[in-house]
Amino acid sequence: MRLINHIPGRPAALLLAALPFIMIFVAYSIASDIRLTANPQDKLLPAPTTIVETAERLFTVPDKRSKEILLWNDTFASLARLLGGVTISAMLSLALGLAIGLLPYARSLFSGFIAVLSMVPPLALLPILFIVFGLGEVSKVVLIVIGITPFMTRDLAQRVMEIPKEQIVKAQTLGASSWVIALRVALPQILPRLISNVRLSLGSAWLFLIAAEAVASNVGLGYRIFLVRRYLAMDVILTYVIWITVLAFVIDWLLKSLSRRAFPWMEANL
Amino acid sequence: MSFVSVTNVWQRYGNRSILERVNVAVDEAEFISIVGASGCGKSTFLRMLLAEERPHKGDISIEGGETAVEPNRERGVVFQKYSVFPHLTVRENLIAAESFDKPFGRLRGTARKQAEQRADTMLERIGLNHVAQQYPASLSGGMQQRLAIGQAMTAKPRILLLDEPFGALDPGTRLQMHDFLLELRDETNMTVFMVTHDLDEAFKLGDRVLVFDKPRWDPQDPGLFGATITYDFDARNKGMPFQDILDQYPSLSLG
Known part of the structure; x- marks a missing residue:
C-alpha cells in the first residue's frame, strides 16, 4: 500500500501526537542530568523537578517586598x-x-x-x-x-x-x-x-x-x-x-x- | 408602448464590440428565452437589463423610464449559483428580500411579524417549509434555486432575470424546476427574461425565443462586429406560428 494511504488508528494517532512532547522532555531531562552530575551548581539546564518547584513558588508565593504575586x-x-x-x-x-x-x-x-x-x-x-x-x-x-x-x-x-x-x-x-x-x-x-x-x-x-x-x-x-x-x-x-x-x-x-x-x-x- | 423596450443598444469592451443594434420590445407578462452560442453576448445583454452594466449606446427602459445606472428593486435576478446568502437561514433569506431596503437592513415589530408570515407562505409555495431554519449550504442545488427564485419574487420586481438558472442542475431536477417555474408564472404574470444554453428549455418555457448571433463577421478582426438578435421566434402553441391568428384578427375567419 502507498504511504499516503496508511492511516493511524485513534490510539496510534494520540501516541504519535504525544511523541514529540515526550521526546523533548526526555532529551531535556537527560541533558540536564548529565550537566548536573558534572556540576550540581549548574544553572543552565535545571532539573524538571526544580522547574516544578520554581513554578509552584512563582504561582503561589507573594513577593517579599510588594506582597504581591x-x-x-x-x-x-x-x-x-x-x-x-x-x-x-x-x-x-x-x-x-x-x-x-x-x-x-x-x-x-x-x-x-x-x-x-x-x-x-x-x-x-x-x-x-x-x-x-x-x-x-x-x-x-x-x-x-x-x-x-x-x-x-x-x-x-x-x-x-x-x-x-x-x-x-x-x-x-x-x-x-x-x-x-x-x-x-x-x-x-x-x-x-x-x-x-x-x-x-x-x-x-x-x-x-x-x-x-x-x-x-x-x-x-x-x-x-x-x-x-x-x-x-x-x-x-x-x-x-x-x-x-x-x-x-x-x-x-x-x-x-x-x-x-x-x-x-x-x-x-x- | 411596450413594457420593456430596448432601443438601438450597443455594447463594447475596449475596442471589442459585443452587441450592436439590439432592438426589442417586450410586453408585460411575456416570458422571453434568450439563446445563442457561447460568447455571443447574451449574458452581456442580461447584465444590461439588470443594469449591472450600462450600454455603450442606446436605451433600455421599463415602462418608459430612464436607463438605470445600477441594479434596483425593479429587477429581480437569479444566477446559476451564489444567488442566496450563505450566512442567512432559508427563512431569513426570504425576509431579507423585504428588509434590505430598510435602514440597517432590518425590520422590527409588526412589520417583521408580517414579513415572517409572508416568508412562511412563500416557503410553502416553493416547498421549502421543512428546511426553513437550515442554511443554504445544506440544501440541494434545486432547492437553492427554488429559494433564489422565491427570494427574487418576494421583492416583487417588475421584471425577473434568470441567468442560466438551471444550468448546474441534473436533468430530473431541471424538469421539476420547469414545472415549478411555469406554475409560478401562471400565478404571478411576471415578465421574465431567461438566458439558457438548452434549446428545449428555451422553447418549452418561453413565449418568445430570442437568438443572439453575429450577422457580420470580419475574419481579420473577429472583435470588429458585435452580435445582435438574429431570430425572434414565437414559441407559444408549441412553436407553431399563427395558431391563434383567428383570435387576434377575427376578420380573417371564413365563417
Missing part, C-alpha cells in the same frame, strides 16, 4: 496590553477591510498605502514609538496595532472582494444600500475570517509584546524573562515560557470554539 501581575499586565492591541487592530482592520473591499474609492485611496505600510518592519519603529508615546502602555499597544493591522486589513479586504459578485448584485436588486450591503452581506461573511485572522496574528502580537516589554517596562511577562536573564535563572525563564505558551494556546482554543459556535453556516469550512 509577581507572576499574576505580569500576566494581567501583558494580557491587557495584548488584548487591547489585538482588539483595536481587529476593529480597525474590519472597518478598513470592508471599506477597501466594497468601495472602489477607498480601494484606490488605501490599498497601495497599506501594501507599503505592511512592508515596514514594526520592530524598527519601536524606538520612534517610545519617543513619541513615551515608555508607558500606549507605545506597547501601538506597536502591536502597527504590527498586525496591515496584514489583517489586507486579508479582510481580499475576503470581501472574494464575496461572489452575484451576491452583491442580488442585494442591490433587493434594494440594499451600500451601508446595508456592508452590514448585512459583507460583514457577517468576513467575521469568521476575522477570528481566524486574529488567531493567526496572535503569534506576532506576542512577539511584539515581549519585544516591547523587554526593552522598556516595569511589569509584564516579557519584562520578567529579560530581567531574570541577568541572574541566569533558567528555571524562572522556562516557567514563564511554558506559561506564555499555555496562555497562547488557551486563547487560540477559545477563539476557535467561539468561531465554531457563532457561525454555524460555515459548517466544515473552518
